[in-house]
Amino acid sequence: MKDNRLVVIGGGAAGFFCAVNAARMAKSLEVILLEKSSKLLSKVKVSGGGRCNVTHNAPDILYMSKRYPRGQHFVKKSFGHFFVPDTIQWFRERGVALKAEPDGRMFPVTDSSQTIIDCLLREADKHRVQIRTNTAVSGLEKTADGWKVLLQDEPPIETKFVFVAAGGYPQADKFGWLQATGHEIVPPLPSLFTFNMPGNPIISLMGVSSVAAVKIAGTKLQEQGPVLITHWGLSGPAILRTSAWGARELAALQYQFTAIVNWLPDHNENSLREDLQSRRFDLGAQKIYNKNPFGLPQRLWQFMLEQSGVAEEARWADLPSKEQNKLIKQLVAMECPVKGKTTFKEEFVTCGGIKLSEIDPNTMESKLCPQLYFGGEVMDVDGITGGFNFQHAWSSGYIAAQSIADKMG
Known part of the structure; x- marks a missing residue:
């Protein structure tokens, strides 16, 4: 020896x-x-x-x-x-x-x-x-x-x-x-994996990234940071961190759960509602589609408006309350049903x-x-x-x- x-x-x-x-x-x-x-x-x-x-x-x-x-x-x-x-x-x-x-x-x-x-x-x-x-x-x-x-x-x-x-x-x-x-x-x-969302319309925005808060419905899991939309679902540091902290919990759910994404982490539904009300006065004549006031990637903003049923020609002053409520939900509590995971190879x-x-x-x-x-x-x-x-x-x-x-x- x-x-x-x-x-x-x-x-x-x-x-x-x-x-x-x-x-x-x-x-x-x-x-x-x-x-x-x-x-x-x-x-x-x-x-x-x-x-x-x-x-x-x-x-x-x-x-x-x-x-x-x-x-x-x-x-x-x-x-x-x-x-x-x-x-x-x-x-x-x-x-x-x-x-x-x-x-x-x-x-x-x-x-x-x-x-x-x-x-x-x-x-x-x-x-x-x-x-x-x-x-x-x-x-x-x-x-x-x-x-x-x-x-x-x-x-x-x-x-x-x-x-x-x-x-x-x-x-x-x-x-x-x-x-x-x-x-x-x-x-x-x-432990580090991305969220699969097959067939979800948001995957049409693959390549778009924005800072967001992510939480998993029915759990205490919550993270904030860059979220990247990919051709299969959601990735980026906030998603990977959530997957690490929730490795065992999400496995027990067989990777079937709802991720709730707040694309405006500084806002909740109430504060955003007040914010949008003031913008209807301040930006009344401007078209909603042309420019978003929150610094979001433009493709993401337009996607939110489409999902909320806001007409392309609509101006801030004309935003109906029904569409406004949908938009608020899209911005601060977007529900993303997850069905499976993809290993983050890197x-x-x-x-x-x-x-x-x-x-x-x-x-x-x-x-x-x-x-x-x-x-x-x-x-x-x-x-x-x-x-x-x-x-x-x-x-x-x-x-x-x-x-x-x-x-x-």
Whole structure:
């Protein structure tokens, strides 16, 4: 048995971060990284539209931890060891500067995910991490003083330490090889997804985006932010955040529910009614269709008017109360029946995974199996969109690497 070996399972953000940092901190450690596919860091590549949303410019750990629908208490502890400023500094020391956008998302100044990928690959090369792609793990076997990593088509690898960063599995049965180590799996479900509204006339506005408040009828779920109309329904940050917070609740509804959208989040029905009354006096002679007074995208405004039965030639002074009532409903309480979901491919995340009570947040080591560590999405931790899932990946990878290096002495 190689007592100076670490096998990292998974070639994503958490796996790479553990591998390169463990190899750097413990010079005598032999690090082997296994990736089942032919692609390394595939999520890093596509994140943020190919720019890589590395982390989030959070003011403190408490603020950050509240952006995780599952795992809040866990990350609050782990972020005490490696947090956003540490991530920024780690990349800066390796020639990669990050910048914050107004919404808090942080990207490399190059606006290219390849910058992050190249940095991690350089580090792996510098610290002699052995990378093996197209290598699928079929199981883990405990040995007297370490582990045997079983591979599908190759001989097993004996090792002292194992770091599992295999990502989230959409089906519970895929976790079987980890369950066999004695760990409990919280059933996995999609966490970031868009709302399907087949046949709804609003999909004719695909590409239109506007800030709105979204709530799910019959639940406490409510979010505000940009909403994007797509050719299948609704997407955008407000929808994705709603889906993350409601992952289990919406699954229980079999993704059949009503989303109520307020396209004017500063208004409710009463305040909008008063507002429209004053506009009938102030803008009386103007055609309603020509220009909307709320700063909405023009296509969205005209759609609302059509749905409310407002005549194309109508002027503000002529707006009948029946049509006005319909318009108010369209603007601040549009009912959108949702029938199904679409996985948001770019930031696909599952909730569920290894039960957190079985992992030490200060080391990422299993409480059940010594020298077995976990990182990233394989655990029951998931954040909303905006760089939160990557920060958890960097933090868990780094903390595990530190713990392993400490054990190496």
